[in-house]
Amino acid sequence: MEHTIIPYLIKASISLAxxxxxxxLLLRKDTFFRLRRFYFLFSIAFSLLFPFLMIEMTAKEEVPVQIPAYWLSQIEVSAMPAQQVLVIDWKxxxxxxxxxxxxxYALRxxxxxxCILxxxxxxxxxxxxxCCIVKIKxxxxxxxSFFRWIFIGSQIDDEEKLKEIIAHEMVHVRQLxxxxxxxxxxxxxxxxWNPFVWLLKKEIKINLEYLADEGVLKEGFSPKEYQYILLQVSNVNTGIPIINNFNxxxxxxxxxMMNKNRTSLGKATKYLLLVPVVFVLLLGNAVQASPDIADMITIPFVNDGQQVPQKKGDVYVTVDKMPEFPGGLNAQQRFIGQNLKYPVEAQEKGVEGxxxxxxxxxxxxxxxxxxVIRGVYPSLDEEVVRIVKAMPKWIPGKQNGKAVDVYYTLPLIFKISGSKKIFSEGKKDKDVMVAVGYGTPKKEGVTLKEGGAEPSVxxxxxxxxxxxxxxxxESAMQRFVADNLKYPESAQKAGVQGRVTVRFIVGKTGEISDVRVIRGIDSECDAEAVRMIQSMPKWTPGKQNGIAxxxxxxxPIVYRLKKDTVVNTTKK
Known part of the structure; x- marks a missing residue:
């Protein structure tokens, strides 16, 4: 509940402020009382409603990124019953x-x-x-006045004074x-709790009195006599703040304000500053209509069958069963290795990337x-397109048993043999399947030949x-996880449970590296999953073509509380 109400209160309060x-800063000294009234009403109405206006902003089209992931079977960790501990939720x-x-305040x-009734x-x-005039004896x-009711005290006995007072209150009545x-x-x-709303209320009420005073003077009453009446009734108060009080x-x-010269009409353009304020508030409350991270991910190799299907337009990004190159990934790599050529022109110019x-x-x-969504050099880009066009028909992806259209993204690195250049974009470069094209460094008097490609180790x-x-x-790994992974006590007490997904690399020597949480639930649960994986012994490394x-x-690791676990039911 607090996750929706508190943000609403904060956004509305910022708007009112x-x-x-x-x-x-700019509007309180002018005499555009009607325009000012509209400004106040709009300010309140907009502030109360704009937090609900989640305007979607069209973002630059994002390209699905292929994130490699060989998924192990899900491991579930259950917590033993914990003692009830009171977790104070200050929010x-x-x-x-x-x-x-x-x-x-509502009862008041x-x-x-x-009291008015x-x-x-x-x-x-x-x-x-x-209207209806109520005479208080x-x-x-x-x-x-309160809507169509005008209340007059017993001390008003002068007929002329009464006319001016009623004229004043009639303005309140007519203009609601x-x-x-x-x-x-x-x-x-x-x-x-927001001081600005009280200040705003004060300005709203005084502006209504400006409007009523202006209405009285327009009816031809003497400004001096009218101001004298105001002084006479200034020492009497009703004690009811929800009325239009003559005093x-x-x-x-x-x-x-009654004696002030009218503001020139040209200065009313200041109220157009309302537009950029509204725009800034809407912009701050806008949500970018870009796909969720899952929309930008293609995971072509998932063995647990639990990947949530994602769609971008009429084409899927992930489906129940991803498309497959005939013969699988190894066949795809062999196809690229046998057919990809490193253009001579690019080699001669030392172009890599x-x-x-x-x-x-x-x-x-x-x-x-x-x-080509990211190119390096025309001949290299054309070569990659040629390779893709030359591919045989794939086994199509399926969603709910039906063949569907699916996006696929293929990154390839061209690198001159012996080059020490690094084409890494930080950790992002570790997240793509690559094929490296090897050519021969340019030497004087040597004719270069188009080089093939082979998988990078x-x-x-x-x-x-x-x-x-x-x-x-894998059964031994399951036991290792069960023996070494601890369910953080604070997470148990707070009732935190869910799935933490951790990705890591088993290196050429079997060591574990690059342990990262790609989907977490709680900082302590996430940290514990990372700690456990980092403590694993060396694995038997994987091999491709006989090379480690x-x-x-x-x-995936699931933290789940047992049914008889006692936790504080207050959200953390």
């Missing part, structure tokens, strides 16, 4: 505290409505065409100023929509002919 700040406590105080608001029922009233109160006051009160109930505390401001090509494997197995493989093996096999090579592995 920005609108109030803009008003105080929830703060939320309840805010709600409790809001409830008090209801009591004020009841009681005054109306217990005193005589005179119905007019547009034996009680001195400042005249006020009670709506503004009630809206401001409701905002204060919801955001009582407000900012009497000096009202008199000053990584080319990434993306294509669609149709439901028929045909390859279409081939495009320096980059981790996805699958190889002989996969790495944990000492004793590094290989990726992915290990």
């Amino acid at each position: 920005l609108f109030y700040g803009l008003y105080m 929830l406590i703060a939320l309840f505290a805010i709600g409790a105080v809001s409830l008090i 608001f209801i009591m004020q409505l009841f 009681k005054l109306k029922v217990s005193h005589n009233s005179e119905k007019l065409d547009t 034996d009680r001195k109160i400042s005249p006020f 100023h009670s709506v503004d006051v009630l809206l401001a009160e409701i905002v204060c109930i919801l955001f009582w 407000v505390s900012q009497l000096k401001k009202r008199i000053t 990584r080319v990434i090509v993306r294509y669609v494997i149709r439901s028929t197995g045909d390859i279409t929509n081939i495009e 320096d980059h981790p493989f996805i699958t190889v002919e002989d996969m790495p093996v944990f000492p004793g096999g 090579v590094p290989v990726y592995f992915t290990l």
